Amino acid sequence: MNSAVARALYHALQLWRGEPVLAAMRDLRESRAWPREKLFMMQWERQKALYRHAFTTVPHYRDSWTKLGLTSASMTSREAWSRLPVLEKADLHQKSADLKSSRRYGGLASSTSGSSGTPVAVFRSHKSWAYHHANIFRGWEWFGIQVGDPYAYLWGLALDSEGKRQAWMKDGVFNRRRCSAFSLDRDRAVAFFHELRAHPVEFLYGYPSAVAQFAEELAAAGLDGRELRVKAAVTTAEVLKEHQRARIGEVFGCPVVNSYGCAEVGIVGIECEQGRLHIPIESVVVETLPGSDGYDEVLLTDLMNEAQPVIRYRIGDLVKREEDTCPCGRGLPVLGQILGRAGDTLELPDGRKINANLPSYIFKKHGKAGTVREYQFVQFRDGTIELRIIRGPAWTNNLVHEIGVEAREVLGVDVAVSPVDRIERVGRGKHRDFVRAE
Incomplete structure (x- = not known):
């Protein structure tokens, strides 16, 4: 579909649905040249307005x-805001009705995939969705991409017929070509490559694991991903690892643009040309709780969701403390590197607990060397751990022993290393470094 036609169709449908995307985009364009101090002033006014609204109309918060x-007039400083109780995932489960405003708002429910083990749902207003999409589109514009431009979509796919029908309709509206992360093998990757050659796209969009697997399969098949001439590969919904970034960039010859967000709040950060995650503070508040080892825990607030306000929500992610400036010169603050879930832990047979992201450091050199394409730690009920590995093009059989030794050094326990041909996805097709076997 022609980009201009797709753009007009998209905005017409969003207007019909009641989602004010154009108004949100105008708001973001107006503020894009503002200095940081002015942006923070606007954000604070919106925080106070959301507080008053939640106090007046939302039973849980009141x-x-x-x-x-506290009273409806108590929000007089950011310090007062920081003393508000943290909203937990359990609150969204157990107090969903009391978290909704007594005023009626149009919108749609947004649910997590359950890949973290705790699926939750939030009813997000049309305004919340509008800013979510507008923030994504603003990030795309930094790389010369416009809403309506055709793109390749490496994502999950519903298994039922009705879900597939809806996906087909959405793919048409968004002018995208989908390749399911559930069935991305060598043959499908090659077929999708030729499909994109016949029907060119402007960029790739998908899970880091799926885009990286697409890159690996093309390279293994002797195909040149640069022939697709994409402007960028945009990744989201999983932690992007550095070896994945390097491999995707190498195969497709384009920038790899990471974005960060969640179903409960929407987009929280998107990378600029300098590779730094910028926070769209016009619509989102990001706070951190002090952690250890240079990482803090993230709290999120959606300033635009008046239907079921999400205020100071503990998403469960860890973020690295970094300098809050960027050479790109934009006033939007910078979010540090996302490590992953704070709550994901490996509990070893001796009772020790370690963050499940730690073992990923074993694979930094293997990912860069092309010896390991993908991996997953599986912990069984008896505490034993299996490390499943999809071999890369540079794999040699002696690596089973070498990686086993490295894993033992990191974990302090024996790990069974098992080369496999496929690692099962969870949720909507996401990859998880660590899973517990049922």
Whole structure:
């Protein structure tokens, strides 16, 4: 579909749905040249407005804040904001009705895939969705991409017929060609490559694991990904590892643009040309709780969701402390490197607990060397751990022993290393470094 036609169709459908994307895009364009101080002032005014709205119309917040002696006029400083109770995933499960505003808002529910083991749903207003999409489109514009431009979509796919029908309709509206992360083998990757050659796209979009696998399969098949002439490969929904970034960039000859967000709040950060994640503070508040080893825990607030406000929500992610400036010169603050889930832990047979992201450091050199394409730690009920590995093009059989030794050095326990041909996806097709066997 022609980009201009797709763009007009998209905006017409969003207007019909009641989602004010154009208004949100105008708001973001107006603020794009603002200095950081002015952006923070606008954000604070929106924080205070959301607080008053939540206190007045949302039972959960009114009850919990009243117990602290707060009133609708108590939000006088950012320090006061930082003393508000943290919203937990359990609250979204157990108090969903009490977290909704007494005022009626149009919108759509947004649910997580459950890849973290705790699926949750939030009813997000049309305005919340509009800013989510507008923030994504603003990030695309930094790389010369416009809404309506055709793109390749490496994502999950519903298994039922109705879900597939809806996916087909959405793919048409968004002007995208889908390749399911569930069935991305060598033959499918080659077929998808030729499909994209016949129907050119402007960029790739998908899970880091799926885009990286697409790159690996093309390279193994002797195909040159640079022939697709894409402007960028945009990744989201999983932690992008450095060896994945390097491999994707090498195969497709384009920038790899990471984005960060969640179903409960929407987009929280998108990388600029300098590779730094910028926070769209016009619509999102990002706070951190002090952690250890240079990483802090993330709290999120959606300033645009008045239907079911999400305020100071503990998403469960860890972020690296970094300098909050960027050579690109934009006023938007910078978010540090996302490590992954704070709650994901490997519990070893002796009772020790370690963050499940730690073992990923074993594979930095293997990913760069092309010896390991993908891996997953599986912990069984008896505490034993199996390390499943999809071999890369430079794999040699002696690596089973070498990686086993490295894993033992990191974990302090024996790990069974098992080369496999396929690693099962979870949720909507996401990859997880660590899973517990049922």
